[in-house]
Amino acid sequence: MRVLVTGGAGYIGSHIVHELRRNGVHTVILDDLSLGHAESVEGFDLVRGDIGNRDLVRETIISQRIDVLIHMAARSQVGESVRDPGVYYDHNVRRSLELLEGMREAGCKRMVFSSSAAVYGEPKTVPILEEHPALPTNPYGATKLCFEEALGWYRQAYGFGFISLRYFNAAGAVPEDRLGEDHDPETHLIPLVLQTALGRRERLVIHGTDYPTPDGSCIRDYIHVVDLARAHVQAAKRLSAGSPGAIYNLGTGTGTSVKEVIAVARTVTGREIPTQEGPRRAGDPAVLVAASSRTQAGFDWTPRIPLRKIIESAWDWHSRNPDGYGGL
Numbered sequence: 430m431r432v433l434v435t436g437g438a439g440y441i442g443s444h445i446v447h448e449l450r451r452n453g454v455h456t457v458i459l460d461d462l463s464l465g466h467a468e469s470v471e472g473f474d475l476v477r478g479d480i481g482n483r484d485l486v487r488e489t490i491i492s493q494r495i496d497v498l499i500h501m502a503a504r505s506q507v508g509e510s511v512r513d514p515g516v517y518y519d520h521n522v523r524r525s526l527e528l529l530e531g532m533r534e535a536g537c538k539r540m541v542f543s544s545s546a547a548v549y550g551e552p553k554t555v556p557i558l559e560e561h562p563a564l565p566t567n568p569y570g571a572t573k574l575c576f577e578e579a580l581g582w583y584r585q586a587y588g589f590g591f592i593s594l595r596y597f598n599a600a601g602a603v604p605e606d607r608l609g610e611d612h613d614p615e616t617h618l619i620p621l622v623l624q625t626a627l628g629r630r631e632r633l634v635i636h637g638t639d640y641p642t643p644d645g646s647c648i649r650d651y652i653h654v655v656d657l658a659r660a661h662v663q664a665a666k667r668l669s670a671g672s673p674g675a676i677y678n679l680g681t682g683t684g685t686s687v688k689e690v691i692a693v694a695r696t697v698t699g700r701e702i703p704t705q706e707g708p709r710r711a712g713d714p715a716v717l718v719a720a721s722s723r724t725q726a727g728f729d730w731t732p733r734i735p736l737r738k739i740i741e742s743a744w745d746w747h748s749r750n751p752d753g754y755g756g757l
């Protein structure tokens with residue numbers, strides 16, 4: 430199997446390419462480094478370019494004899510997508526369609542796609558099954574859903590095989606591989622908590638403490654990036670073996686509140702972590718937890734890494750790299 434990973438120099442992508450290499454898979458990265466870090470993929474075959482460059486996509490697939498694409502490259506901040514939806518439709522739909530066309534021209538028809546729990550919108554039932562209605566409440570989720578739908582039509586018309594993985598909250602790090610989370614700006618809870626523990630932020634704002642949850646803060650499903658990466662290797666193998674694919678959630682099935690995350694982080698770091706209560710953020714559902722039974726059965730996969738270990742691995746990386754990759 431030969432795999433091309435778009436966005437492979439990003440947070441999740443870099444963990445996936447290392448996991449593919451551990452599994453002996455020939456791996457090439459296509460990334461424009463607009464948000465990613467070349468340091469995280471040193472020694473990998475990196476094609477620096479845009480997914481919207483159809484000619485580059487076609488030539489790369491042909492010259493590298495690629496069988497399967499893992500499509501991670503995207504814009505992925507909910508708040509930014511509300512302020513500037515055009516950028517999200519441009520990257521997550523328009524350029525991603527150029528990528529699909531480049532694949533079609535090259536005769537490569539298998540894709541693992543990074544989708545998101547954001548496609549569900551405000552859940553009516555929790556844990557969320559894949560059959561739950563997809564009614565996104567922001568442009569980020571809408572663009573992910575739009576591309577999933579395009580993949581469905583490409584399957585019907587052109588015989589594409591695709592596996593869409595709807596991630597819940599990816600977190601954690603692999604400090605042994607010098608891999609961690611470094612977004613700019615950072616919007617994810619665990620790095621924000623740990624940057625506060627390091628004194629890089631004065632305090633952590635808890636957005637909403639009046640949700641209908643036991644402690645009033647939002648509940649999310651945190652999955653370690655390595656568990657996530659293992660599922661991608663399985664998905665790529667399935668497609669390579671001829672599976673037509675399907676849509677799967679990628680979460681653990683366990684919900685943890687913001688306040689619980691902070692409490693675990695305090696015990697892991699031994700630091701105080703000052704907090705401040707703030708208002709709810711528009712469009713933030715109270716609870717997002719995956720039903721993971723379809724994924725576990727479909728991939729013969731179970732998430733192995735519990736929340737405490739997720740936070741320990743992230744703390745290890747952040748405390749060694751307080752300036753992120755810029756400090757390496």
Ligand SMILES: NC(=O)c1ccc[n+]([C@@H]2O[C@H](COP(=O)([O-])OP(=O)(O)OC[C@H]3O[C@@H](n4cnc5c(N)ncnc54)[C@H](O)[C@@H]3O)[C@@H](O)[C@H]2O)c1
Binds near residue numbers: 438442501502504546
């Ligand atoms: N982090 C999460 O918890 C989470 C949750 C749900 C879904 N996702 C999805 O997973 C994927 C990866 O997320 P991440 O947190 O690793 O993001 P990231 O921003 O760290 O990585 C994205 C990578 O894509 C590259 N890229 C962006 N636009 C590009 C373009 N037009 N051409 C080429 N390269 C481009 C960036 O340089 C970067 O390396 C995204 O598709 C995101 O929507 C992430």
